[in-house]
Amino acid sequence: MDRSPEYQVAFLIVLGTAGMLVLVVAIVLFVIVYQKRILQSQLEKQQLEANFQQKMLEAALESQENERRRIAADLHDSVGAMLATVKLGMGNMLRSGKTEDQDFTRSVLDETISSVRKISRDLMPSTLEHYGLSAALREFCERLQQSSDITFSFIEEGEASMLALRDSSTLYRIVQELVSNAVKHSGAKVVTISLTWKKPELMLVVQDNGCGFSVEEKKKQNGGLGLYNLENRARVLGATLNYNSAPATGTRIELRWNYEKT
Amino acid sequence: MTPELYIVLVYIQTGLSAFIAGFAFWKFNSRDQIVKLIGLAFLLGFLSNSAALVMNLIFKLNPNLPQSIYKILIFWVLGAIYYHALGKRNKLIYILLSLAFTVFALINLLVIQKSQINSYASIVTAIIIIIYAVHYFYRLMIDLPTLNLQRLPMFWFNAAFLLFYSGALFLFVFTDYLVNVLNNNLLVYWGFHNILNIVAHLIMLVGLWIDLRNIKSPS
Numbered sequence: 001m002d003r004s005p006e007y008q009v010a011f012l013i014v015l016g017t018a019g020m021l022v023l024v025v026a027i028v029l030f031v032i033v034y035q036k037r038i039l040q041s042q043l044e045k046q047q048l049e050a051n052f053q054q055k056m057l058e059a060a061l062e063s064q065e066n067e068r069r070r071i072a073a074d075l076h077d078s079v080g081a082m083l084a085t086v087k088l089g090m091g092n093m094l095r096s097g098k099t100e101d102q103d104f105t106r107s108v109l110d111e112t113i114s115s116v117r118k119i120s121r122d123l124m125p126s127t128l129e130h131y132g133l134s135a136a137l138r139e140f141c142e143r144l145q146q147s148s149d150i151t152f153s154f155i156e157e158g159e160a161s162m163l164a165l166r167d168s169s170t171l172y173r174i175v176q177e178l179v180s181n182a183v184k185h186s187g188a189k190v191v192t193i194s195l196t197w198k199k200p201e202l203m204l205v206v207q208d209n210g211c212g213f214s215v216e217e218k219k220k221q222n223g224g225l226g227l228y229n230l231e232n233r234a235r236v237l238g239a240t241l242n243y244n245s246a247p248a249t250g251t252r253i254e255l256r257w258n259y260e261k262t
Numbered sequence: 263m264t265p266e267l268y269i270v271l272v273y274i275q276t277g278l279s280a281f282i283a284g285f286a287f288w289k290f291n292s293r294d295q296i297v298k299l300i301g302l303a304f305l306l307g308f309l310s311n312s313a314a315l316v317m318n319l320i321f322k323l324n325p326n327l328p329q330s331i332y333k334i335l336i337f338w339v340l341g342a343i344y345y346h347a348l349g350k351r352n353k354l355i356y357i358l359l360s361l362a363f364t365v366f367a368l369i370n371l372l373v374i375q376k377s378q379i380n381s382y383a384s385i386v387t388a389i390i391i392i393i394y395a396v397h398y399f400y401r402l403m404i405d406l407p408t409l410n411l412q413r414l415p416m417f418w419f420n421a422a423f424l425l426f427y428s429g430a431l432f433l434f435v436f437t438d439y440l441v442n443v444l445n446n447n448l449l450v451y452w453g454f455h456n457i458l459n460i461v462a463h464l465i466m467l468v469g470l471w472i473d474l475r476n477i478k479s480p481s
Binding site for chain 1: 399403406408409410411421428431433435451454
């Protein structure tokens with residue numbers, strides 16, 4: 001009888017102590033395992049971020065190099081060749097003094113000036129700077145329509161806002177890249193560019209009825225730098241890009257951007 | 263548990279305390295502040311154990327006084343350790359807590375439990391240290407200082423404190439009952455307390471060894 005409370009106390013002490021020790025071991029193990037997991041997932045995230053940044057940088061550099069190559073080719077093939085012809089024409093003109101030679105030289109000079117203007121417009125269209133994105137895209141479509149069998153159309157909805165040149169230039173380049181891809185790769189007959197203003201959001205859609213593509217496959221090919229370049233531009237802007245394409249179903253690429261956030 | 267075995271455990275515990283103090287103070291200048299404080303804590307432990315042994319075995323006096331004083335001093339040292347370990351934040355809280363504990367412990371020593379085992383002070387110490395220790399583990403998961411926690415000396419020190427104070431808490435709570443009712447059988451419980459203390463000392467040694475290794479080959 002006297003020992004019963006002693007046993008109860010002994011039991012309490014043993015149970016309490018054992019419980020506390022088990023708790024301690026559990027806490028220590030939990031901390032070790034959980035902390036390691038958190039750190040590992042952070043490291044993986046950092047690695048993914050670093051890889052993505054690397055891809056973006058490569059895409060930006062390649063884009064720069066492509067642009068330079070294109071300008072160099074344009075200058076060499078059109079302007080350079082034309083100026084060489086002008087030089088020849090002037091030589092003939094000085095020797096012969098004939099009116100036909102003068103007319104010929106003048107027409108080649110005109111063509112050269114026209115080429116230089118085209119190259120300059122492709123680099124930075126003055127319409128974009130002076131009249132905004134809508135006017136620049138409309139003009140872009142009209143120019144393409146004149147020199148191609150593909151039907152280009154530009155549709156605008158909503159009330160346009162004037163954007164900063166830097167932002168409208170980025171959007172213009174994205175459209176240029178998308179249209180260029182559609183013309184080069186899709187075999188499309190119709191390309192539509194639509195610009196919808198729904199304050200505070202702007203939606204830009206480039207759609208074609210071409211052969212379509214698999215976004216995942218494209219990203220794997222040649223490092224997928226073209227798509228990374230597009231995503232890079234959109235990211236800098238703070239916009240989101242959505243691809244809707246599959247082989248033989250055409251392509252619809254949608255950009256959404258909150259232009260009042262900037 | 264015989265009295266002889268109990269005394270052997272006390273000797274082992276005292277010896278380990280001295281060893282830990284020496285190990286912590288070795289290469290003093292290149293040691294972290296926390297390690298130096300660990301050394302101080304175990305030096306105080308060694309001194310209080312030695313004083314208790316001398317008073318009890320040689321002079322046949324009540325050995326509780328050095329232990330009671332030790333409890334007050336160790337609270338300050340442990341507070342300083344956790345203050346440094348938790349990023350030197352909220353200094354005032356640690357100071358106020360230590361002051362409050364000191365007042366409580368002195369009142370307990372002079373008025374309440376007097377020359378008996380001052381278990382109330384032990385209970386308060388245990389609860390506070392458990393809170394400090396759990397808080398430190400929580401901070402480890404927030405701050406994420408390293409991938410391998412096992413290479414952090416304070417991880418081991420903290421584990422040792424948590425193990426000892428959690429394991430001994432229930433003993434402290436029932437000390438009065440054990441002393442007054444189980445006079446002849448309380449050695450079993452205090453023997454367990456000493457074994458727990460020795461295990462904590464060994465974990466502490468692991469932490470000190472890792473600290474020394476980190477000094478020799480920092481990674």
